[in-house]
Amino acid sequence: MRRLTTACLAALILAAPALTPALAQEARGPLRIEITDGVIEPVPIALSEFVTSSMQGQAMVQDMLGVIRNDLEGTGLFRAIGREAFISPVTNFDSPVAYADWKTINAQALVTGQLEHTGDQITVKFRLFDIFSEQQLGEGLQFSGRPDGWRRIAHKVADAIYSRITGEGPYFDSRVVYVAETGPKDARVKRLAIMDQDGANVKYLTDGRDLVIAPRISPDNTRVLYTSYSSGFPHIYEMNLNSLSVTAVDDQPGSMTFSPRYAPDGRAILFSFEQGGNTDLYRLDLGSGSRTRLSDAASIETAPSFSPDGRQIVFESDRSGAPQLYVMPAGGGEPKRISFGAGRYGTPVWSPKGDYIAFTKQNQGRFHIGVMRPDGSEERLLTAAFLDEAPTWAPNGRVLMFTRETPGSGGAAQIYSVDITGRNLQRVPTEGSGSDPAWSALMK
Amino acid sequence: MNRIASLGLVAALALTAACSNRADNLSGSSDLAGDRYGYGSGTGAGGIANPASAAYFQAQVGDRVLFPVDQSSLTAEARGILDGQARWLSSNPSFSAVIEGHADEQGTREYNLALGARRASAVYDYLVSRGIPSSRLRTVSYGKERPIEVCSEESCYAKNRRAVTSVSSGAGV
Numbered sequence: 001m002r003r004l005t006t007a008c009l010a011a012l013i014l015a016a017p018a019l020t021p022a023l024a025q026e027a028r029g030p031l032r033i034e035i036t037d038g039v040i041e042p043v044p045i046a047l048s049e050f051v052t053s054s055m056q057g058q059a060m061v062q063d064m065l066g067v068i069r070n071d072l073e074g075t076g077l078f079r080a081i082g083r084e085a086f087i088s089p090v091t092n093f094d095s096p097v098a099y100a101d102w103k104t105i106n107a108q109a110l111v112t113g114q115l116e117h118t119g120d121q122i123t124v125k126f127r128l129f130d131i132f133s134e135q136q137l138g139e140g141l142q143f144s145g146r147p148d149g150w151r152r153i154a155h156k157v158a159d160a161i162y163s164r165i166t167g168e169g170p171y172f173d174s175r176v177v178y179v180a181e182t183g184p185k186d187a188r189v190k191r192l193a194i195m196d197q198d199g200a201n202v203k204y205l206t207d208g209r210d211l212v213i214a215p216r217i218s219p220d221n222t223r224v225l226y227t228s229y230s231s232g233f234p235h236i237y238e239m240n241l242n243s244l245s246v247t248a249v250d251d252q253p254g255s256m257t258f259s260p261r262y263a264p265d266g267r268a269i270l271f272s273f274e275q276g277g278n279t280d281l282y283r284l285d286l287g288s289g290s291r292t293r294l295s296d297a298a299s300i301e302t303a304p305s306f307s308p309d310g311r312q313i314v315f316e317s318d319r320s321g322a323p324q325l326y327v328m329p330a331g332g333g334e335p336k337r338i339s340f341g342a343g344r345y346g347t348p349v350w351s352p353k354g355d356y357i358a359f360t361k362q363n364q365g366r367f368h369i370g371v372m373r374p375d376g377s378e379e380r381l382l383t384a385a386f387l388d389e390a391p392t393w394a395p396n397g398r399v400l401m402f403t404r405e406t407p408g409s410g411g412a413a414q415i416y417s418v419d420i421t422g423r424n425l426q427r428v429p430t431e432g433s434g435s436d437p438a439w440s441a442l443m444k
Numbered sequence: 445m446n447r448i449a450s451l452g453l454v455a456a457l458a459l460t461a462a463c464s465n466r467a468d469n470l471s472g473s474s475d476l477a478g479d480r481y482g483y484g485s486g487t488g489a490g491g492i493a494n495p496a497s498a499a500y501f502q503a504q505v506g507d508r509v510l511f512p513v514d515q516s517s518l519t520a521e522a523r524g525i526l527d528g529q530a531r532w533l534s535s536n537p538s539f540s541a542v543i544e545g546h547a548d549e550q551g552t553r554e555y556n557l558a559l560g561a562r563r564a565s566a567v568y569d570y571l572v573s574r575g576i577p578s579s580r581l582r583t584v585s586y587g588k589e590r591p592i593e594v595c596s597e598e599s600c601y602a603k604n605r606r607a608v609t610s611v612s613s614g615a616g617v
Contacts, residue, residue, distance in 0.1 A: 256557070258554065277566065346551075408594070411596065
């Protein structure tokens with residue numbers, strides 16, 4: 001397989017734009033969306049045609065604007081204003097912005113851009129303007145890459161717009177590893193797959209012959225851990241995303257290994273090891289192969305996840321009689337229970353920002369995706385359905401994807417996303433059914 | 445850590461017993477009751493009329509026991525079935541068994557894998573206590589990955605919370 005990274009992207013600050021960014025803020029302050037405010041009304045944004053000279057370029061501009069619009073509107077925070085409402089088309093990237101024309105159509109933000117398409121390279125420059133305070137938001141940016149990397153460039157533009165207006169980290173230029181599902185409930189075929197976070201560029205990584213579950217992508221986005229029944233018994237394997245070569249991680253006969261997760265530095269993993277019916281947590285150093293037992297109890301210990309600083313582990317255990325969430329030092333030690341609400345808690349995942357732990361909760365016949373602080377406080381349920389499980393964090397720690405499965409004989413799994421306020425529940429477009437999403441870090 | 449070059453090697457080394465676990469192995473003795481995962485279809489020769497066949501074991505001895513919600517302890521009924529399994533395995537020493545633990549769909553994938561392992565292990569321990577050499581037995585958990593009943597009601601869940609003893613003759617496990 002061709003290397004997954006096709007575009008070599010370079011970002012650089014544009015030299016002296018025609019408009020000097022205003023130093024003094026108006027009393028109103030610059031445009032800013034606070035995600036935690038629970039925004040009801042999306043911000044109207046004008047995505048002007050990117051200026052381009054070639055016919056080829058014009059088609060690509062339409063495609064890129066479509067991706068940017070889809071990214072921004074998909075957050076629920078933005079609404080792209082229809083182009084038919086525009087009063088004055090932008091024909092020169094360096095011309096002064098006609099703020100009055102954009103105010104008239106109630107645009108609060110404006111994006112202008114330029115696309116150069118020369119031979120084997122495209123270069124996109126863009127600027128973002130706050131219409132009401134009449135100032136540019138941040139410097140102009142430029143991204144270059146091969147023409148077939150146009151989607152990534154569009155995601156990077158959308159990421160810059162999103163970050164500048166929300167103050168949150170970017171996440172559109174990222175991928176999702178998941179399990180693509182086909183077939184009826186009692187004869188389901190599962191294949192590992194990887195796609196862009198918006199559902200584009202799907203690639204299947206396994207052929208469906210072996211049952212595979214719960215993939216995790218390495219922090220550098222080059223490797224995938226997953227559990228496969230290829231030997232007839234569930235064991236953890238690691239796949240190199242460039243070569244697609246597969247390595248057994250821990251496949252001792254007479255045992256079962258599952259629920260792996262990378263350390264923040266990608267050099268160690270946590271996983272569950274089962275022998276004689278008892279499941280405990282282990283840590284494996286991928287370089288040396290040295291293995292450390294982290295728990296030793298008759299109860300089930302599974303679904304471990306590192307804190308982003310690598311110093312703590314959150315996991316699920318039924319030592320109290322029912323599955324609950326616990327935090328312990330990364331080297332093992334006395335676990336501290338953090339979940340105390342009614343119901344059963346599982347699959348905890350520490351946010352990449354460190355501020356929340358997402359989890360699955362099962363209570364009174366319903367499943368929920370929820371978040372709580374790492375000390376267990378401020379528990380908040382974001383979803384409710386017949387079966388929701390397995391949350392995974394966007395690189396910026398502000399959006400979650402998870403699996404939602406419908407009930408009954410025709411039941412099927414789909415991947416959904418929701419933001420940490422519980423707003424903007426959306427189905428993530430996949431070819432057919434999908435489950436067990438694992439959101440990558442931002443692409444390099 | 446056991447690093448190997450490719451999965452092909454693992455497949456080549458795979459235990460023969462595993463073949464009966466595969467979803468694509470639907471052809472073997474499919475006239476029988478059972479399910480589309482080929483449980484119990486085994487590799488043993490002979491049909492249901494042959495008491496030394498996997499088919500007989502599945503249909504006449506009973507290849508599965510059921511569990512209450514979130515439990516892995518054996519009911520009196522389950523122990524009765526397992527006593528029969530132990531007797532059959534004792535009189536058919538060329539057979540080995542893979543015990544497959546399963547859960548219903550209520551619960552997370554990870555927890556159900558661990559729960560299925562507990563159930564398989566409970567059956568394993570019982571058979572060993574009845575004199576079956578542990579060298580003839582292996583366990584595997586499928587968690588909630590392999591339901592045989594697809595409705596989302598207790599009538600189906602009750603049948604999915606199971607441990608299935610899948611016997612095959614020839615090579616040991």
